[in-house]
Amino acid sequence: MTPKIQSVRGMNDILPDEAEFWERFEETIRSWLRSYAYRPIRLPIVEPTPLFKRAIGEVTDIVEKEMYSFIDSLNGEPLTLRPEGTAGCVRAVIQHNLIAQQPQRLYYMGQMFRHERPQKGRYRQFYQVGVEALGFPGPDIDAEQILMGARLWDDLGLDGIALQLNTLGQPAERARHRSDLISYFEQHSEMLDDDGRRRLYSNPLRILDSKNPALQELILGAPQLIDQLGAESLAHFEGVQQVLRDAGQPFEINPRLVRGLDYYNLTVFEWVSDRLGAQGTVCAGGRYDGLVQQLGGKPAPACGFAMGVERLIALIREAGGEAGAEPVDVYVVHQGQAASRLAARVAEGLRDQGIDVLFHCGGGSFKSQMKKADASGASFAVIIGDDEANAGEVTLKPLRPTGEQPNEQKRVSVDSVADEIMSSILDWEES
Numbered sequence: 001m002t003p004k005i006q007s008v009r010g011m012n013d014i015l016p017d018e019a020e021f022w023e024r025f026e027e028t029i030r031s032w033l034r035s036y037a038y039r040p041i042r043l044p045i046v047e048p049t050p051l052f053k054r055a056i057g058e059v060t061d062i063v064e065k066e067m068y069s070f071i072d073s074l075n076g077e078p079l080t081l082r083p084e085g086t087a088g089c090v091r092a093v094i095q096h097n098l099i100a101q102q103p104q105r106l107y108y109m110g111q112m113f114r115h116e117r118p119q120k121g122r123y124r125q126f127y128q129v130g131v132e133a134l135g136f137p138g139p140d141i142d143a144e145q146i147l148m149g150a151r152l153w154d155d156l157g158l159d160g161i162a163l164q165l166n167t168l169g170q171p172a173e174r175a176r177h178r179s180d181l182i183s184y185f186e187q188h189s190e191m192l193d194d195d196g197r198r199r200l201y202s203n204p205l206r207i208l209d210s211k212n213p214a215l216q217e218l219i220l221g222a223p224q225l226i227d228q229l230g231a232e233s234l235a236h237f238e239g240v241q242q243v244l245r246d247a248g249q250p251f252e253i254n255p256r257l258v259r260g261l262d263y264y265n266l267t268v269f270e271w272v273s274d275r276l277g278a279q280g281t282v283c284a285g286g287r288y289d290g291l292v293q294q295l296g297g298k299p300a301p302a303c304g305f306a307m308g309v310e311r312l313i314a315l316i317r318e319a320g321g322e323a324g325a326e327p328v329d330v331y332v333v334h335q336g337q338a339a340s341r342l343a344a345r346v347a348e349g350l351r352d353q354g355i356d357v358l359f360h361c362g363g364g365s366f367k368s369q370m371k372k373a374d375a376s377g378a379s380f381a382v383i384i385g386d387d388e389a390n391a392g393e394v395t396l397k398p399l400r401p402t403g404e405q406p407n408e409q410k411r412v413s414v415d416s417v418a419d420e421i422m423s424s425i426l427d428w429e430e431s
């Protein structure tokens with residue numbers, strides 16, 4: 001037998017039941033984004049590799065070991081499947097001069113690729129909804145973006161998602177903190193693990209993010225950035241917190257929240273659920289005021305976040321969200337040549353009126369077609385045999401009678417079938 005070809009490890013098919021659920025999720029997302037005046041931007045999945053190296057940072061897990069990078073065999077260009085969306089979004093904003101006239105609120109949805117070890121909630125191809133605001137310097141937009149998250153959890157019927165907040169200050173403040181950290185870890189170098197020793201001089205901040213239990217005590221005693229922050233950075237951080245407090249949004253300040261990408265400054269935040277096991281962060285982001293200039297644009301402040309769609313969908317399911325297929329309104333059953341031709345016309349006519357129709361394909365007896373109509377969950381069967389075709393009529397059979405609605409079929413003219421169905425649907429919706 002010919003061996004079957006399987007999907008790539010960590011890259012999942014989203015089958016129809018699941019995909020319908022995703023579509024409903026995406027509808028909620030789009031209307032939520034519209035309510036905050038964010039506009040869509042669609043970006044390539046493949047970008048030049050140097051974009052990510054420059055934006056995310058050479059000494060990060062993503063760039064060091066997780067990127068799907070390859071050389072374009074036709075022109076030798078180094079390319080990478082995007083591991084995240086911010087770098088590409090900023091590239092596009094610069095390339096098309098989008099913030100010359102006015103600040104932009106943008107969003108994108110789509111696949112990202114990271115060569116991580118697959119496990120529950122962590123995949124090699126995963127989907128993000130990303131939100132970026134460019135050209136806004138004040139803490140008001142940081143806070144608005146954080147509160148957007150809170151509203152979305154509410155719209156999705158999710159609770160128990162906690163907000164963690166931190167500030168990374170400005171580069172000069174971080175540089176001072178960095179040298180404090182290096183001296184501290186040098187003094188305790190015998191306690192560091194291999195990763196820690198490797199990062200001691202290249203990226204000591206990332207040691208604070210280590211999950212190694214043996215390092216936790218050392219990390220707890222490490223110098224804190226907040227002690228190096230100047231008045232402006234402190235005021236920005238306080239500004240964000242003030243809006244959150246005014247909105248009644250609880251948060252925890254987590255000085256160890258440093259994020260795995262190097263482009264951040266000032267505000268960083270993560271929304272974390274305790275119901276997803278180890279991969280509990282459903283949404284994360286912060287301010288990245290230096291990135292536009294770093295990628296060749298005129299300096300412009302910016303702030304954004306991204307959500308992991310698989311993780312959010314898992315939470316919605318865990319909270320009892322229903323997947324189930326959305327049934328069609330009408331299943332069209334037909335037999336005989338003239339009847340089938342009329343049935344195809346009737347189906348299109350119903351769709352013209354906005355009625356969802358499943359047109360039976362593949363023949364079979366009336367009995368077997370009716371079984372399929374019942375199983376489809378449709379509200380009505382429209383049945384057309386030679387008899388009906390000759391009379392220019394259809395048989396309309398309600399399949400899910402409710403209340404006083406009798407389960408009786410009736411003959412109606414082809415011209416009135418759409419009205420009959422619409423008025424029954426309206427009656428049901430009212431009852």
Ligand code: HAM
Nearest residue numbers: 084086121122123126281282283284285304305306308
């Ligand atoms: P990130 O923290 O790397 O940030 O990813 C954001 C979210 O994507 C995570 O919180 C998680 O929910 C989801 N995610 C990340 N990796 C995986 C994975 N392997 N499998 C499943 N889900 C995953 C960024 O990507 C930044 N671009 C966010 C941002 C936008 N910052 C500013 N603007």
